[in-house]
Amino acid sequence: MRVDVVSIFPEYLAPLELSLIGKARQDGLLDLRVHDLRGFTTDKHRTVDDTPYGGGAGMVMKAEPWAQALASVAAAGGGNGAKPVLIVPSPAGERFTQALAHELAEEDQLVFACGRYEGIDERVIEWAAEHFTVRPMSLGDYVLNGGEVAVLAMVEAIGRLLPGVVGNPESLVEESHSDGLLEYPVYTKPSTWRDREVPAVLLSGNHGKIAQWRRHEQYRRTAERRPDLLEAFDAGKLPRADRSALYDLGYDVVEGHLRARPSVAGTNGADTQHDAEADASA
Ligand code: ADE
Numbered sequence: 001m002r003v004d005v006v007s008i009f010p011e012y013l014a015p016l017e018l019s020l021i022g023k024a025r026q027d028g029l030l031d032l033r034v035h036d037l038r039g040f041t042t043d044k045h046r047t048v049d050d051t052p053y054g055g056g057a058g059m060v061m062k063a064e065p066w067a068q069a070l071a072s073v074a075a076a077g078g079g080n081g082a083k084p085v086l087i088v089p090s091p092a093g094e095r096f097t098q099a100l101a102h103e104l105a106e107e108d109q110l111v112f113a114c115g116r117y118e119g120i121d122e123r124v125i126e127w128a129a130e131h132f133t134v135r136p137m138s139l140g141d142y143v144l145n146g147g148e149v150a151v152l153a154m155v156e157a158i159g160r161l162l163p164g165v166v167g168n169p170e171s172l173v174e175e176s177h178s179d180g181l182l183e184y185p186v187y188t189k190p191s192t193w194r195d196r197e198v199p200a201v202l203l204s205g206n207h208g209k210i211a212q213w214r215r216h217e218q219y220r221r222t223a224e225r226r227p228d229l230l231e232a233f234d235a236g237k238l239p240r241a242d243r244s245a246l247y248d249l250g251y252d253v254v255e256g257h258l259r260a261r262p263s264v265a266g267t268n269g270a271d272t273q274h275d276a277e278a279d280a281s282a
Contacts, residue, residue, distance in 0.1 A: 001107065001162055003032040004073040005151055006066075007114035008048055010034045012148035021156055024165045032155070033073075037061075040068035049117050058118040066113065066124045074131045077109040084109035086132035087154065088125065089147030093136030096154055098177035100137070104154075105161040112154070114147035180233045182226060184217040216245040223249040230258045 005013055013034045016022065024030040038046040049059040070086065077084050085107050094100075104110060111132065113120065128134050139150045160166050176183040187198040201213045219242070222229050235246070236256035243253055251258045 001030055001105070001159075002077055002109040003030065003112070003155060003159075004035060004077070004109070005032070005112045005114065005155075006035045006037050006069045006073065007146075007148055007151075008037045008116055009114075009146070009148055010036045012114075013151065015152055016155055020165055021159045024159055024162065027164070029162055029164050030159055033076075035069060035073065037065055037069055040065045040072065052118060056118075060118050061115055061120040061124075063121040063124045063127075066120055067127060070111065070113065070124075070128055070131070073111050077111075082108060083131065083133050084111050086111045086113060086128050086134045087151075088113045088115065088120070088134065088136045089139070089144075089150035089154070090115065090119065090136045091138050091141070091143050093138040096137045096139055096150075096157075098157070101154070101157040101161060104158050110158070112147065112151045114151055116146040180229060181218040182221045182229070184214040184221070212241060215242060219245050219249055223251070227260065231260075233258055 007013065016032060016034075017025070021030065021032075025032055037048055041047060047062065048065050049061050052058070052060045074084060085104065087104075087110060089112065113128075125134055125136070137150075137154070139153055144150060161172065166172055172178065174183065187202060191198045191203060199213065201209050204210070219230070222233075223246075230246075230251060234256065235243075235253045235258045238246070238253065246253070246258060250261050250263075252261055253259075
């Protein structure tokens with residue numbers, strides 16, 4: 001995959017030389033290039049910003065340096081005719097998710113345009129749609145000073161999904177968000193640490209029981225930390241033991257979807273009176 005990042009702070013992207021992503025670049029799995037937007041200016045001061053039309057605080061990034069930079073990286077991509085994807089990190093973008101990371105990992109070329117100040121002149125985004133599939137994207141509902149930190153996160157999330165980047169592809173399967181749930185807790189030696197024991201089931205050698213315990217821990221954690229994920233979870237074909245565990249956590253399966261029972265909605269606690277019933281039906 002080819003990735004181009006355009007920024008006024010190219011040094012900000014230096015961490016992409018480290019660890020798995022750095023190795024993927026060395027191994028030729030990821031052709032990642034960082035470009036200085038100021039290299040595409042023509043004036044003595046290498047100006048990239050100006051005051052906003054209509055007034056207001058801050059500065060806006062000028063259109064022409066961006067158009068020059070983006071035209072240059074689009075031409076350099078030498079793709080197979082498909083438009084490269086232009087990702088514009090912005091708190092006003094669509095939410096970047098694991099599903100999007102998988103989708104973007106299939107592309108031949110990604111271009112990231114790191115805005116700073118109040119953002120990039122909107123006409124660049126309109127113009128870019130002629131040459132790119134443009135996707136403004138947000139890491140989450142908070143505001144960063146610019147797109148660079150978001151690019152570090154997105155390139156790592158996408159890059160680790162490229163074939164050969166993560167040594168053991170199995171580790172991509174059992175991780176948070178891969179199946180719409182949070183990951184189960186993990187432990188390593190020693191089995192007793194500061195009077196705290198590893199859950200006994202993990203030492204039992206019973207792989208079926210371990211798998212079931214882990215699954216239930218995923219439900220427990222997700223109910224506690226991200227109930228929104230459980231509401232979106234496809235519960236259509238869950239085994240009985242899973243339904244029972246979810247019942248204990250306060251969830252019913254209604255038409256293939258999990259619904260928090262009104263008595264426990266928002267409390268995330270099990271209704272103890274119902275525990276016995278659920279256990280009995282397991
Ligand atoms: N730039 C500024 N804030 C951002 C955010 N939350 N996500 C992506 N890019 C951003």
